[in-house]
Amino acid sequence: xxxxxxxxxxxxxxxxxxxxxxxxxxxxxxxxxxxxxxxxxxxxxxxxxxxxxxxxxxxxxxxxxxxxxxxxxxxxxxxxxxxxxxxxxxxxxxxxxxxxxxxxxxxxxxxxxxxxxxxxxxxxxxxxxxxxxxxxxxxxxxxxxxxxxxxxxxxxxxxxxxxxxxxxxxxxxxxxxxxxxxxxxxxxxxxxxxxxxxxxxxxxxxxxxxxxx
Amino acid sequence: xxxxxxxxxxxxxxxxxxxxxxxxxxxxxxxxxxxxxxxxxxxxxxxxxxxxxxxxxxxxxxxxxxxxxxxxxxxxxxxxxxxxxxxxxxxxxxxxxxxxxxxxxxxxxxxxxxxxxxxxxxxxxxxxxxxxxxxxxxxxxxxxxxxxxxxxxxxxxxxxxxxxxxxxxxxxxxxxxxxxxxxxxxxxxxxxxxxxxxxxxxxxxxxxxxxxx
Numbered sequence: 001x002x003x004x005x006x007x008x009x010x011x012x013x014x015x016x017x018x019x020x021x022x023x024x025x026x027x028x029x030x031x032x033x034x035x036x037x038x039x040x041x042x043x044x045x046x047x048x049x050x051x052x053x054x055x056x057x058x059x060x061x062x063x064x065x066x067x068x069x070x071x072x073x074x075x076x077x078x079x080x081x082x083x084x085x086x087x088x089x090x091x092x093x094x095x096x097x098x099x100x101x102x103x104x105x106x107x108x109x110x111x112x113x114x115x116x117x118x119x120x121x122x123x124x125x126x127x128x129x130x131x132x133x134x135x136x137x138x139x140x141x142x143x144x145x146x147x148x149x150x151x152x153x154x155x156x157x158x159x160x161x162x163x164x165x166x167x168x169x170x171x172x173x174x175x176x177x178x179x180x181x182x183x184x185x186x187x188x189x190x191x192x193x194x195x196x197x198x199x200x201x202x203x204x205x206x207x208x209x210x211x212x213x
Numbered sequence: 214x215x216x217x218x219x220x221x222x223x224x225x226x227x228x229x230x231x232x233x234x235x236x237x238x239x240x241x242x243x244x245x246x247x248x249x250x251x252x253x254x255x256x257x258x259x260x261x262x263x264x265x266x267x268x269x270x271x272x273x274x275x276x277x278x279x280x281x282x283x284x285x286x287x288x289x290x291x292x293x294x295x296x297x298x299x300x301x302x303x304x305x306x307x308x309x310x311x312x313x314x315x316x317x318x319x320x321x322x323x324x325x326x327x328x329x330x331x332x333x334x335x336x337x338x339x340x341x342x343x344x345x346x347x348x349x350x351x352x353x354x355x356x357x358x359x360x361x362x363x364x365x366x367x368x369x370x371x372x373x374x375x376x377x378x379x380x381x382x383x384x385x386x387x388x389x390x391x392x393x394x395x396x397x398x399x400x401x402x403x404x405x406x407x408x409x410x411x412x413x414x415x416x417x418x419x420x421x422x423x424x425x426x
Contacts (some may be wrong), residue, residue, distance in 0.1 A: 006416075006420070008222075008413060009221075009222055011412070011413050011416045012413065013408055014416070015408075015409045015412040015413070016289075016409065018412075023301075032386055035362055042393075043214075054402070063400065077416065078412045078414065078415055078416050079412075079415030079416055079418055079419035079420075080279070080415060083259075083416060084411070086411075092310070093306060093309040093310035093313065094310040094314075095305035096254065096306040096309075096310070097305070097307040097309070098407075100306065101307075101406025101407060102391055102408075103391065103406060103407055103409075103411070104407070104411070106228070106408070107408070107412075109411055109417075112292070129257045139250075148411065148414060149416075171418055172414040172417075172418055174407075174410055174411060174414065178315055178316065180255075181386060186385045187421055188414045188417045188418055188421075190410050190413055192410055193316060194311075194314060194316055194405065195228075195231070195314075195315075195316025195317060195320070196225055196228045196316075197321065197387055197403050197405055198297070198316070198317070198322055198361065198387060199228040199292075199293065199320075200221060200224050200225065200228070200292045200345075200363075200403055201226070201361060201385040201386070201387065201403055202291055202292030202293060202321075203219075203227075203291050203293055204289065204385075204401045205225045205227075205384055205401055206226075206291070206292035207292075208401075209220070213424070
């Protein structure tokens, strides 16, 4: 495992398997086969086995996987056996939506703070959070130890925000600004471009038409 | 090409190459090598060549690709040689953010209408759009021919919205509700789960720590 490079698609599916296992566990189900996982999340059983094989040997032939063990193991692999506090930078429509986004407040994540530079936004409440001035980021992260920054500001401010976050100990950035950030090698960045998803839809519609399906 | 199955990761990268080519074209650049595309978007040159090979023979050895031709071809493959009108269903924070989302109003896409069922939201303006009652969807799509529906409503309303969209001729759905929709086979659906992106970040941080990098 030490020198293995795990494809991002495998990590994405692992995250999805992990939620499925949580659901099984909540419903009191104790064992599951790769076929059942596959059916539950919509991939092939071979894909499930191949993905899990990156991380070791699981399951017993003919019996399947222990749900609780495999769930815990996937959480550990995904780094979710610890707590990750997020800060949202930018309290526009997108920032507002992200503060209350379900998936940002489960499975070890929580939104600890939201920041903006706009005086008309500072002090506004979003759920249980109050929009704070971006200047106060160093002070806030002193209390909260913010580990992940979510950038939801316009292009022109995004690099400056990234620099500030990194200078103040943020380890990873989820970037919604449609531009590439310059960051040091030790910082993890993922860009979210929702329009790529649209183009997958239109590709598939066109491709299917070309195949006369 | 007829019976080929193209991996979704390839389509995702094709969408990214296509934007990069647009940028080159805007800057008056006429030829580009796979190495330059690779560097511009952050993948390996072999990956670029492999991805493009799914769709035919491009470029001239030692010369590279004609930017304008390859750009047009990628747009055609992605189904972006035609216009796609979107409707956003749900005018909460997320719906608001999506209506004005840059990527939803370029490259053949445009947000034609936004709907909600909440009387306090109907009639509100978002940019140049006015929130319309969901009941009026059939009438609106009669004028606008809405092809893609973007579901930004809570879980409990999502299936009903999907059914209404499909009944009224929508071909594809981008679903932000954290649940699996039941749709007929001929409807393309992609789910957007932003928390998966967070888990890729935490996986990479943990994995890197395990490798002592």
